Amino acid sequence: MIELRNVTKxxxxxxxxxxxxxxxxxxxxxxxGPNGSGKSTLLNLITGQLRPTLGRVRVLGESxxxxxxxxxxxxxxxxxxxxxxxxxxxxxxxxxLRLQGWNARDSESSAxxxxxxxxxxxxxxxxxxxxSRGMRQRTKLAQALAHNPDFLILxxxxxxxxxVGRHELAVVLRGWLEPGKSLLFASHLLHEIEAIxxxxxxxxxxxLLAAGTAEDVHAMMEGLPNEIALRCSDAHTxxxxxxxxxxxxxxxxxxxxxxxxxxxxxxxxxxxxxWLADSKQEVFEMRSAxxxxxxxxxxxxxxxxxxx
Amino acid sequence: xxxxxxxxxxxxxxxALTLPRMAWWAILAAFPVFIVGLVxxxxxxxxxxxxxxxxxxxxxxxLVTMLGTLLWATPAISTELERRSWIYLAVRxxxxxxVLLGKYLAAVTWVIPPALLGLSIAVPLAAPKDAWLLWWxxxxxxxxxxxxxxxxxxxxxxxxxxxxxxxxxxYTLLFELVISFIPAVINKVTVQYRLRALWEDWCDIPxxxxxxxxxxxxxxxxxxxxxxxxxxxxxxxxxxxxxxLRMSExxxxxxxxx
Numbered sequence: 138m139i140e141l142r143n144v145t146k147x148x149x150x151x152x153x154x155x156x157x158x159x160x161x162x163x164x165x166x167x168x169x170g171p172n173g174s175g176k177s178t179l180l181n182l183i184t185g186q187l188r189p190t191l192g193r194v195r196v197l198g199e200s201x202x203x204x205x206x207x208x209x210x211x212x213x214x215x216x217x218x219x220x221x222x223x224x225x226x227x228x229x230x231x232x233x234l235r236l237q238g239w240n241a242r243d244s245e246s247s248a249x250x251x252x253x254x255x256x257x258x259x260x261x262x263x264x265x266x267x268x269s270r271g272m273r274q275r276t277k278l279a280q281a282l283a284h285n286p287d288f289l290i291l292x293x294x295x296x297x298x299x300x301v302g303r304h305e306l307a308v309v310l311r312g313w314l315e316p317g318k319s320l321l322f323a324s325h326l327l328h329e330i331e332a333i334x335x336x337x338x339x340x341x342x343x344x345l346l347a348a349g350t351a352e353d354v355h356a357m358m359e360g361l362p363n364e365i366a367l368r369c370s371d372a373h374t375x376x377x378x379x380x381x382x383x384x385x386x387x388x389x390x391x392x393x394x395x396x397x398x399x400x401x402x403x404x405x406x407x408x409x410x411x412w413l414a415d416s417k418q419e420v421f422e423m424r425s426a427x428x429x430x431x432x433x434x435x436x437x438x439x440x441x442x443x444x445x
Numbered sequence: 446x447x448x449x450x451x452x453x454x455x456x457x458x459x460x461a462l463t464l465p466r467m468a469w470w471a472i473l474a475a476f477p478v479f480i481v482g483l484v485x486x487x488x489x490x491x492x493x494x495x496x497x498x499x500x501x502x503x504x505x506x507x508l509v510t511m512l513g514t515l516l517w518a519t520p521a522i523s524t525e526l527e528r529r530s531w532i533y534l535a536v537r538x539x540x541x542x543x544v545l546l547g548k549y550l551a552a553v554t555w556v557i558p559p560a561l562l563g564l565s566i567a568v569p570l571a572a573p574k575d576a577w578l579l580w581w582x583x584x585x586x587x588x589x590x591x592x593x594x595x596x597x598x599x600x601x602x603x604x605x606x607x608x609x610x611x612x613x614x615x616y617t618l619l620f621e622l623v624i625s626f627i628p629a630v631i632n633k634v635t636v637q638y639r640l641r642a643l644w645e646d647w648c649d650i651p652x653x654x655x656x657x658x659x660x661x662x663x664x665x666x667x668x669x670x671x672x673x674x675x676x677x678x679x680x681x682x683x684x685x686x687x688x689x690l691r692m693s694e695x696x697x698x699x700x701x702x703x
Contacts, residue, residue: 181696184536188694203691205538213536219529223463228456235452236537236544280533 138163138288138319139183144192146178146343153178155343156192161321165314167330167337168323171438175343176323177216180292183321184213197288209238212286214277216293216323222266226276227252229265230283237284251279256305270297278306288319295329307332339437346437362386362398362436365405368422369395375418384408393421446539453547454554461555473513474559474566477504481567497573498582498648505564506586506640511594511617513556518598519613521548522690523606531695541690545599549683552595560587575649582647586640589675593636596682603686603693628661636678638664639671 139161146153154175170176181187182194185201185208194200199207221229227248234244252261255275260268268276274297281289291310295303310333314320324330330337339347347353369375372395379385379397384405387398399405413420461467484492484500525531525544534540561584568580601616602609625637632638642663644650 178696184532186532186535186694187696203541208536208538208540211536213532215529215532217529217532219531219533221460221528221530224456224460228459232452232456233533233537235456236449236534236540238449238538240448 138197139321140193140195141182142193144182144189144194146182146187147190152343153187154182154189157340157343157345158192159338159345159348161338163317163319164336165320165322165334167334168321168340169325169327169330169337170323170340171325174325174341176325176340177292178343179340180213180215180290180321180323184211184290209284210287212281212284212289214281214289214291214294216296218273218277220265220268220273220276223264225262225264226257226268226272226279227261229276230280233280234283239284247283247285248279251283252276254282254309255279256302271299271302274298275302275306278309282309282313287317288321289313290321290323292323293325294322295324295326303329303332341438341441344441346441362400363402365397365399365402366422366424367395367397367420368393369413370419370421371416374416375413378412378416379405382408382412446543449537449539449543450547450550453544454550457548457551458555461551469516470555470559473509473556474563477501477509477563477567478570480504481571485570492571492573494573494575494579495650497571498579498644498650501564501567501571501579501583502586502640502644502648504567505560505583506590506644507637509560509563510556510587510591511621513560514552514591514595515598515610515613515617517552517555518549518595519602519609521545521552521599522602523609526606526695535695542687545603545686545690546683549595549599552599553592556595557587557591560591579648582644585647586644589643589672590636590640592679593675596679596686597636600682600686600689603689626662632662633664636675638662639675642666643668643671 139159141157141159144154144157157179168176168179178187182189183196183201185194185196185204188202197207197210201207201211220226224232230248230252231244234247235241239247249261252258255278257272257275257279260272265273265276274294278291278294281291295306298306307329310320310322314333320333322330322333335350337348337350338345367375370393372390372393376385376388376390376395376397379388384401385397385399389396397405412418481497481500481504522531522545525534534544537543564580564583564587568576568583573579597616598613601612605612620635621637625632625635625641645659645663646668
């Protein structure tokens, strides 16, 4: 689906994307990274809006730059809004379908169908200026889906949507994904991506930090400290105990919350209840995101910054 | 591709049917009528035909078409970039080219009607000798100037989208209104020079004769040569605009263009 070979994009002296090499087969992938990490630059390279300063980009086997044949198979929902205020959502989607090369009749039926699919049936003939942010996001998604692309690229598509809206569009996207269809979904929020796919690419500072499934990245993370946060009655005493018992590699205290980093999470989990009982500590809350994507993301960021 | 260009043309026309834009349309049409009416009202005696010919030329093929195309064609790309709607168009097959050409046609078809309407009211109002001849000459000049200016402004807007209007105004003032009046070879690169030569010929202005200064300002090339150059200028400029646009890099992120 996507092949990047040593792709670098420079904006003057600023690096947008830094030497990314990547091959992705058909399927659904999440592109995860904080704001300013290079996600949008990477998507602009993949959609052919930018030329790489160095390296080569291939999408569905072709160079994406000014490639009409590829654009017929590509659906793109950018992160920015960029909608026309005095045009209805239906007219806008129909217009983009006409630009896609569709005839008037097919454009009309597909525009109506896809506006309905994203839950905009009632509002599709209203001017876009009257839409809420969530409705605009739905309309943007409709234009990306309307020409039935083989490869869909979504940049922060759930921005501005309420939880119900996020769930509804996640259902739409999961329904859209069928054999032969591919999706690249960029977001800075893990749960958004997890709602669609378990395969992801993690990008930060223009570099690709990790690629694969959550399990693949877990394997990479072996031997790295896990973080556990405890809100307890006496964080200082508990911290001293964990250091004395050599159960923590580092501790930090903020208010009544003790954050412990350990390379032996199994031993800590095993011994902790006993130690807490012996020291008569009250624990109000214990959080460990170690099994979630968020923990991997945090740890990889720290590795990237040289903090681990 | 043709279908996409027509889709853009229709979409732009539909979007233009708003009160502010229609008001601009009406102002463009009314402007020459108002000025001609004013001259007619305040003139002590009926102005000579040459004055009407000069005034109508300055008002319609020059001012109305220049202003109209400047306002419509110049920001064709920059408005899409500023609104961040460009990306939706650019990821369509031949999308950027279709948008460019569609917007060009929209500008031309939007400016010619008010120019012709204004002309068709202003000429009878002026009631010069050979009014029909004057009207027909101006119609032809409008139909040549409007596509040529629109193509120039479109190219300027494509070359420098961030400063499109500034560049277009600077070009107009410098080239079309100053350099075109310099009696030297350089004035031949302006559209104004060609239009002026055609005006002199088509309006049959005998008073100008074949004086040296007139020759320097209008040349002695036959009309067909000026018409051919103006007609060829349009596809040439559009081709350059398309090429520039295809080479340009516009990102969808907040940086707008790079």
